[in-house]
Amino acid sequence: GNSTFSKLIPFVATVILYFSLIQHTDRHSTPSTVLKCIPIFSLIFYVMLTKSDVVKLKEYQSRIFYGLVFSSVGDFLLNYDLFEAGMGAFGIAQICYIWAFGTKPKKIWIGLILYMAGFLAIALFFKNLNIMIQICLPFYAILLLTMCWRSLARIEGSDTYIMVTYYLAQVGITLSINDPKLYEASPLMENSTR
Numbered sequence: 001g002n003s004t005f006s007k008l009i010p011f012v013a014t015v016i017l018y019f020s021l022i023q024h025t026d027r028h029s030t031p032s033t034v035l036k037c038i039p040i041f042s043l044i045f046y047v048m049l050t051k052s053d054v055v056k057l058k059e060y061q062s063r064i065f066y067g068l069v070f071s072s073v074g075d076f077l078l079n080y081d082l083f084e085a086g087m088g089a090f091g092i093a094q095i096c097y098i099w100a101f102g103t104k105p106k107k108i109w110i111g112l113i114l115y116m117a118g119f120l121a122i123a124l125f126f127k128n129l130n131i132m133i134q135i136c137l138p139f140y141a142i143l144l145l146t147m148c149w150r151s152l153a154r155i156e157g158s159d160t161y162i163m164v165t166y167y168l169a170q171v172g173i174t175l176s177i178n179d180p181k182l183y184e185a186s187p188l189m190e191n192s193t194r
Contacts, residue, residue, distance in 0.1 A: 007049050010042035033079045040072040060100050067096030087136050094143035101150035111149040118145045 025032035070093035077086035
């Protein structure tokens, strides 16, 4: 209700601040790091303000809390180009979220769609990545896709939600044909001109 919305005001405000000011800061600087991390800090604050006496709900909230903490650590590390450590922190965050969401209901078809889409996306770009990312990315992708699956499986009416996001993703992919930079950089196009 209204209390939920009022507790989310800091998050909305910090996201607006981020998009308004980030282009005016230097990467690796304290201001850009603060701008990048503060929206997640505001979500941590939201979780801290949401108290429950129900044991199951307290466990759920604490797992989400730790997921958000590790996400903010990941943001911090990535802002200083500590990519592997940042991916590690984000990986721990995904494990916390998966642990929070649990394994029921299964809705295996959601997982299959996500894993197939993830496999295709990784296969498309895999050979252009450096060796460290090639090693880390499949593990992180499995965690991220599992987290998305478990999250979506909990949503009532998730069939409709998934199809809406699927079609939005397809529109985004289709609109990419209008970007000449992507066209020029495509390894498939380079191979076809040889």
